[in-house]
Structure formats: structure tokens, C-alpha cells
Amino acid sequence: RKEVEQDPGPFNVPEGATVAFNCTYSNSASQSFFWYRQDCRKEPKLLMSVYSSGNEDGRFTAQLNRASQYISLLIRDSKLSDSATYLCVASNRLAFGKGNQVVVIP
């Protein structure tokens, strides 16, 4: 089993709608998690840190579920500019998932 798993999608979401996706991790020793955004042919950029119970930043909400070993990212009121791949990473071994590709449709 991979350390971090993500459904690559794509997640096609109408503009203005809400989209959510999960990232599961296998190593229960991981204590912190991060979501990064990666645009096509660009480097990943930090979106949010996810400590303890979660984090919220504007239209973005991240949650951590330690019992089921997953983190989630929810994007409300999706904008065309949100189209990107969202990568999660677990602090232990710095394992990145493949990413969730989000395509916001006008």
C-alpha cells in the first residue's frame, strides 16, 4: 500500500459549485499534513497546513480524520482559477500523493 493515496480524477466541477476530495495515508505516525496546489508545468505551492483538527482559509477547508487516516480538502464557490492538481503530503517520510486534478467548468 502506498503511503499516501489520492484519486487522480479529474474532478469536473461547475463554476460556483463545491468540490471535495480525500487523501488517505497509511502511516499513523504522521503528525502533520499539507495541501499543495500544482498548476500544469509549474512547481507545487503551499495551499494549507493541516494540523490537529483541520484548517480553513477563505473558500478552502481542510479536515483531518485520524481514526480513518485521511485528510480532506473542500473548495466552496469554485472559480475557474481553482483548476489545478491538489497534492497532499504526510510529514512522515514526506510522501506526496499523485494529486487530485480539479477542472472547473464555466
Added chain:
Amino acid sequence: EAGVAQSPRYKIIEKRQSVAFWCNPISGHATLYWYQQILGQGPKLLIQFQNNGVVDDSQLPKDRFSAERLKGVDSTLKIQPAKLEDSAVYLCASSPYRGSANNYEQYFGPGTRLTVT
């Protein structure tokens, strides 16, 4: 604040040749990482430095890859000899040390796109 600098941005070499990449992290960042990202995959950690010491190089193919960070600032990653499967983007990242093993907010450079023919 200047970001992470990497060079070159693109490199095309033939298999069995050698290649080197350079990275200069954000000023004051003690931790430096090299990642390999193959198309369609997430970044894979190759090596992590804390100042000039290696923290983790368990996924570095040491028979052909080497990396150094001699003065605890900039770093080089070398591949010798290159194979076709080394074609990927090589990303360098840095993060500030905050006194905790679990603070890994990373700032990435633009990457070097390597094509091995």
C-alpha cells in the same frame, strides 16, 4: 523575499551522460530537499538536508545519483550515468527550521526539466 532558485531550467542529454543541477534555497532556510517528479506522479523525495547534514536519502539511487550541500546553503544534485527513466522534473525545495520535526511547510523552486534520450 527571493524564492528558491534552480538552474538550469531545461536539460536534454543522451543516456549514459552525466548531468548536474543546482539549487539555492530561500535565505535562512536550514532544510533543503530534492525531489523527482515523473509526469503524472507526485513528487518523490530523493534527499533531505538539514544544514549540511543528510537527514534522509533512503530513496536516492546511490549507484548513480549524488547530492551535496557543502556549506549548508546551496546544493547540487548529480546523475552519472543517466538512464532513460531519469527523465523527469527535478524539484528543489526549502523550509525554515522551527524546532520541530513535524514542521515541513516547503517552498519549491521552478524545477529542472530533464529529458534523457
